[in-house]
Amino acid sequence: MDKISISVKNSEKQYEIMIGKSIPYKLASYLEKNHSSKKVAIITDDNLKPICNQKIADKLKGISSVIISIPPGEKSKSREMKAHIEDQLLGKKFGRDSVIVAVGGGVVGDISGFVASTYNRGIPLIHVPTTLLAMVDSSIGGKTSVNTEHGKNLIGSFYHPEAVFIDLDFLETIPKEELVNGLAESIKMAVSMDSSFFNFIENNVQKILKKDSETLTFLIKKSIELKKNVIEQDEKEQGQRQVLNFGHTFGHAYEKYFQYTKKHGYCIGLGQLIESRISNLIGSLPIEDVQRLSNLLVTFGLPINLDKSIDIEKLIELMSMDKKSLGNVPQFVILKGIGMLKNGNGFSEEIDKEIIRKAIELSR
């Protein structure tokens, strides 16, 4: 088993991420050791509930636990669902001496984290991510949230888990499109911060798609380490953490344009290509590097062309309205090479709308 330790200075928190197999046994002994007198609420979704019963609840012999299951999908990440989970916890007399174990993908992790952060003013949270996206990205870094009609993730908090248990066995039942969805975030970490990791992904496409365990373990570890280095220095996205938004200025607008019917990884994959075209158009990134990224996205079946019906002006308007844009001007993380940022500190910059338009046109 591998262990990665994260220390977040601002909130003086430190937690461990365990990566390996037979993780449920480790989770059970962790809970026995640290929370034996507490009540455990396992929050999951309806698809995962049977696995949860079999793999996790069964192992928690001496611990009092209940499973709270929500319908799968982004629609469940709502304020209403948060209240519904809270009402169940209150009804079952969960108090301060409770622990939340979130078993699922990004949806379960984000809403469970938000519940944990406000329930009785905050109770311990443990993540057991079951999708690649949740393993490499959303369970790490302490962002919790729900969506509203006004957009995704607009209501939430920074709240770090006490521990993260990553069990590769969960990936066995993951369909290819869900695997590739998470891979887009690993590619983001590689293309913006680590050229040798980018080479690794290029050289191991088939092994990744076949879910080779050693290859995926390395991929997950490396992605987490890269994210860890950023958030340890900038917990709340005041500066350096902006690098993690590479591909996301376009990606978020694209997701919103299609009312969140397209998968996040697919949108930010295309976003990375368009944002690297922007980097190229302003003279920072060689065209060969844009092509390399494009080729890699294609080998995983990630889209590199826009939906034909798209209204580019509306898309640019959505980018300007993004919560990360400053004074209505969209901000972009600019690359100068594979694994190399133009602004070493990771800060994003304003880009002229004409350049944005041109970069988008090139992917039509």
Ligand code: ADP
């Ligand atoms: P993410 O945001 O991490 O992509 P979601 O929480 O939206 O993931 O989950 C996507 C879908 O995958 C949901 O329907 C969920 O029930 C399902 N799912 C999650 N983990 C697994 C798994 N290990 N095996 C199969 N399906 C899974």
Ligand code: ZN
């Ligand atoms: Zn993302």
